Amino acid sequence: MTAVSPLRFCRRVVPQFVRDRRGNISMLFAIALVPILAFIGAGIDYSRVNAARTSMQGALDSAALMLSRDLSQGTITASDVPAKASAYFKALYTSADAQNVTVNVSYTASTSSSPSNIQLSASGQIVTQFMKIVGFPTMDFGVKGTTTWGDVKMRVALALDNTGSMASSGKMTALQNAVAGSGGLIDQLSGLAKTPGDVYISVVPFAKVVNVGASNYSQSWLDWTDWQNPPTIQPNNGSYQAAIPNTxxxxxxxxxxxxxxxxxxxxxxxxxxxxxxxxxxxxxxxxxxxxxxxxxxxxxxxxxxxxxxxxxxxxxxxxxxxxxxxxxxxxxxxxxxxxxxxxxxxxxxxxxxxxxxxxxxxxxxxxxxxxxWTGCVADRTQPNDATAVSPVASDVKTLFPTNQHMENNTQYCSSTATTKLAQIVPLSYSWSSLKSAVNAMQPTGGTNQAIGLAWAVQSLIPNGVLGAPSEDANTTYNRVIILLSDGLNTEDRWPEYGNGSSQASGNPIDARQALLCSNLKNTKDSKGNSMYTIYTIQVNTSSPADPTSTVLQNCASSPDKFYMLTSSSQIVTTFNSIGTALSKLRVAR
Structure with a gap:
């Protein structure tokens, strides 16, 4: 059966009703049919316009991102922008309904006081099927898109598990290749920087403690309470330290x-x-x-x-x-x-x-x-072990406790240790130094993910304890934390929470970390946006396999930012995937 268009149907039926003299109802129906069909047709034609407009907006936004990427990477020049914009848009926009489609582009290069900017606009029209009955043979529509870059800077903190289990299954080697190898994360991120300081990276190796460097012993942000005291019951240390004399x-x-x-x-x-x-x-x-x-x-x-x-x-x-x-x-x-x-x-x-x-x-x-002191610090006194509050000399609970850590007969922070816990590297764009630091990492003691996360945040705080550069109020900053661990938490500052092999009942170490994660995820910047983007990675090569770390899974900013890996080879591909995602975040907003 041959299909008849609505318009042809109306043209054929309406005259029949007009000539029909058999009843007034037929005349009334004929008269009402035209506006009824017009209203129905308007809805259909508007739906077609909205679909074409939505598709056009997506194509325009993608074209703008691709243009800004090409310009930031130097693969095209300003003179190439119009032709490239048209080519990208035509390849991406394939609506069959749209006609007379045009696209316009305006590119403004960055100056000392303003960022680079691309403004795209596109327009088109559709031929109506119903609205032409009431005098509208076509319907026009248009969209706009803007992308800005150059005022978006990136600061990335890497909290990397350096515990003893990282020595197995080639995990440490794979991690070093993923971060510091050719084409690794450092290479990916450094390639996004057009000028020094556009991208910074810090490295926070962690075990039970972190190593902030023995040369910092005179800093006012250190807490020497435990250091100066004899074996007495310290704050939050419970029954595992005896008072002298005791029973x-x-x-x-x-x-x-x-x-x-x-x-x-x-x-x-x-x-x-x-x-x-x-x-x-x-x-x-x-x-x-x-x-x-x-x-x-x-x-x-x-x-x-x-x-x-x-x-x-x-x-x-x-x-x-x-x-x-x-x-x-x-x-x-x-x-x-x-x-x-x-x-x-x-x-x-x-x-x-x-x-x-x-x-x-x-x-x-x-x-x-x-x-x-050899440079180790332990978790801060509660509740500040679960906050990013800056230290204040007058409030000892905000300071970072010094610790002379030793495990498995090794003082891991000592410069003479055969397997030394690597020192934290503050935010830097000395790519070669960052690579050297990552490649020097060695597997050491037990797992305390929370202290790695806590110091990753400290490394991002402007003018904080690790000397992060100040931030310009007119610049957008993407602050990213990547936390990788190959095992479950087993110990922290408080011996009653875990013995280095397992946690106490109720997983109290995880509970402290979960609170820290929640506090960080709820921290907002001046514009009301999340202050930090958190990626978490669990490398699960144990046999039998460890259970999924709920605290790591929930710590990620969103479900797609948690990675469960079951082989060392996946570490490289995962960091590459994160690097690609960060590249898109850096190029445009």
């Missing part, structure tokens, strides 16, 4: 510890540390307090704490205060086989003339010099 060591027993005494700290006696022979973190373990004539005589020095995976930084110095004379009978009163200089006995054991003289000592804690 295992009475005040009287503590007062009698002096030169030659047995070390009062043993792991089986309520402690996670023993004694060392001197105040430095490399001093040898000892079972007795150095005697008179020995180096460090009388100094009571706590050693490595296996719960907090760190060293204490100082010793108690002793000074004799008094002699207590005790009259003893029987053989129970004796002086530690004569080794303890705080005790001496005379007379015949078991007689009333048997006398023990016991020395008592006052003790003064003397902390090591700050300059002996």
């Amino acid at each position: 295992k060591l009475t005040q009287a027993q503590w007062d009698m510890v002096g030169p030659g005494s047995a070390c009062p700290f043993t792991s089986g006696n309520g402690y996670y540390f023993g004694c060392v022979s001197g105040p430095t973190s490399g001093s040898a373990s000892t079972s007795t307090i150095p005697k008179t004539g020995d180096a460090n005589a009388g100094q009571v020095c706590p050693g490595y704490d296996s719960a907090s995976h760190s060293y204490y930084n100082g010793c108690w110095t002793t000074a004799k205060t008094s002699t207590v004379v005790t009259y003893c009978t029987g053989s129970s009163c004796k002086c530690s086989n004569g080794a303890n200089e705080s005790c001496s006995c005379t007379g015949t054991s078991g007689t009333s003339g048997y006398t023990c003289k016991v020395n008592t000592y006052t003790k003064t804690w003397v902390a090591n010099a700050f300059s002996s």
